[in-house]
Amino acid sequence: MSSLIFKRLSNRFSHINFSKFQFFLSFNQNHKVLVSGVPPALIKTIKNPFCSYFSVSKYHNFAHLSGKDKVLASGFGVWKSLFSTQAAAELSTSDGLTVDGIAASNWTIVDESESDWKSHAAAIAQSIQVIKRRLQWKKLLVRLDLLSVQLNKPDLWDDPEHAGNISREHGSLMAKMKKVKALEQELLENIDMIKLAREEDDIELESEMLKALLQMRRNSNEKEQEALLSGEHDSCPCYIEVQAGAGGTESMDWAKMIMQMYKSWAQRHGYRVTVVDEMPGEIAGIKRATIKVDGEYAFGYAKAEVGVHRLVRISPFDSGKRRHTSFAAVAVTPILGDGFTHVQINESDLRIERFRAGGAGGQHVNTTESAVRIVHIPTGITATCQNERSQHMNKDSAMAVLQSRLDQCEMARQAQINAQHTQSLTDIGWGNQIRSYVLHPYRMVKDLRTNYEVTNPDSVLEGEIDGFILSYLSALLDKGEDCP
Missing domain, CATH: 1.20.58.410 (Release factor)
Incomplete structure (x- = not known):
């Protein structure tokens, strides 16, 4: 009051x-x-x-x-x-x-x-x-x-x-x-x-x-x-992956432009950007690249960008100065936090081995079977700990290491699935795009899902894409919902 x-x-x-x-x-x-x-x-x-x-x-x-x-x-x-x-x-x-x-x-x-x-x-x-x-x-x-x-x-x-x-x-x-x-x-x-x-x-x-x-x-x-941003994983950081479509150097250069757009957008929001993987093109641009975007609601916003992006421009690689159309595909994956368990470990899948710790140490360390090795039978992944003073503490530490390794393995598998998903977009071309970026004969960027458009493509390519993101998220949630 x-x-x-x-x-x-x-x-x-x-x-x-x-x-x-x-x-x-x-x-x-x-x-x-x-x-x-x-x-x-x-x-x-x-x-x-x-x-x-x-x-x-x-x-x-x-x-x-x-x-x-x-x-x-x-x-x-x-x-x-x-x-x-x-x-x-x-x-x-x-x-x-x-x-x-x-x-x-x-x-x-x-x-x-x-x-x-x-x-x-x-x-x-x-x-x-x-x-x-x-x-x-x-x-x-x-x-x-x-x-x-x-x-x-x-x-x-x-x-x-x-x-x-x-x-x-x-x-x-x-x-x-x-x-x-x-x-x-x-x-x-x-x-x-x-x-x-x-x-x-x-x-x-x-x-x-x-x-x-x-x-x-x-x-x-x-x-x-x-x-x-009320989705289950919207608050998570994310990976953004861009892949060039068919079209050789033109599409690879466009993929690089798209990736730079996302880097600039993330930096505008104060997100931390880390390049995870990048496969450069033979002449220019990138064939495929992945960045990690750390920040609150990074995935919630970036998920609006999933799909095929189309560019129309006068090609800088064409000596005849002809107009070319290029395509690039974008995939976004959330990075689940500590509150999520990626892999459930079943006791029946574990083989626990106990042995005497080696190396320098006191009488208790070298004369008792305090060291623990845990083998995850389905995957063959092993974790060992012998640094703690008791078998119980060594087992807890080994389990933590095993959990981390299994989680890392699962994330790698998910990333591979995501990459395959991106690569499976073989129709990265006409009729599949979510947004068109036109630099010639007129200048405009238009989202084909919401009809939201701007007439300053330079600002968009410099990372000003919040209007497209918010209009899409609004349309996605508002569409077909009953009024309260």
């Missing part, structure tokens, strides 16, 4: 001790204060002379009074809607205005510089609806209910792996839902405060609430963008 709002509350209701509150909710038209943030165990129906200061008609469970003048809790309806899977119920202002109602009100949206709270509120409400649509809100709530039912089954943890997956998915969806409901609540609370300030002719309070709404509006685009 801001100091200004806290002061207003304390002055207006001097008989109430507000020091116990952390969350201010709203006033109604009769200046009846509502406060939220209390466990259900403390919620009781108000039956006290002081209840005349509170509106209980809009909420089922409301407050608990402790002593003569201390309000401990209220607003359980809002608290429940934020932390329950029954969050489909709409939040509202003290006079019943909802986010959907604001979006449907046709309030004119004007420039941010205008001090118009309705304009700010309408823009924020529209952003909330976009976020819900991109999160597939109705399906999310249905899925949450299904997961909640599974979590309440008494035999769930008989299968720990399945239970863990259910629990993680439920937690992830709950986190998304809570963020949206918190955004809705913040908007409605600010609107209530604006109305209160105008009733009281409190210019200072109105100004503060206008600033709060304006800040929410400015952050709304960022919130919409976050909703684009």
Whole structure:
């Protein structure tokens, strides 16, 4: 609660001790204060002379009074809607205005510089609806209910792996839902405060609430963008691989230009770029190259670039200065973090050998079978450790090494599959491209999936591709989804 709002509350209701509150909710038209943030165990129906200061008609469970003048809790309806899977119920202002109602009100949206709270509120409400649509809100709530039912089954943890997956998915969806409901609540609370300030002719309070709404509006685009990157592996770093299509030197040069475009794009975002592999062309360009892009949401953004890219230009390698068309294919692979296990090791697949440690050491090291060698039978990969003082510690260390080696092997296999996938795009040519880069006879870059285009191809080739990425991700999530 801001100091200004806290002061207003304390002055207006001097008989109430507000020091116990952390969350201010709203006033109604009769200046009846509502406060939220209390466990259900403390919620009781108000039956006290002081209840005349509170509106209980809009909420089922409301407050608990402790002593003569201390309000401990209220607003359980809002608290429940934020932390329950029954969050489909709409939040509202003290006079019943909802986010959907604001979006449907046709309030004119004007420039941010205008001090118009309705304009700010309408823009924020529209952003909330976009976020819900991109999160597939109705399906999310249905899925949450299904997961909640599974979590309440008494035999769930008989299968720990399945239970863990259910629990993680439920937690992830709950986190998304809570963020949206918190955004809705913040908007409605600010609107209530604006109305209160105008009733009281409190210019200072109105100004503060206008600033709060304006800040929410400015952050709304960022919130919409976050909703684009809600995939399981979107937050991971990634590998970007570019392969030249048929066409010899022309296509190899184009592949190099595309790879440089991605390097520049990654650097613009502050990502760290590492060249993993590069096969140069005989005369110019590259036949194939792979870079590693380290940074938050690198894969989430880069996945929009998968496909065939087409270039039309006057060839610098043609003495006749004729126009040529070249193609290059792009593949993107996420790099899974430590939270993911690439290879599941079964005890039955292991052969564990124990022997005496060799080399310099004390009596215990050289006279006991503390060293451990673990062989993964299906692959023949071996890990040995004899540096620790006990057999148990050596076994743990050897298992860690084995896990790392198996993971590395699996990643190499996946990379090979990805390379084969890229190479399998034998039709890197007409009719398969996702984007066209035209440098002659006119200058334009157009994404054929979304029809998004720019007339400055030089800027695109220098790494300014965010417009193409965001338009594609937006179209991908918005297409065919029901509005909330």
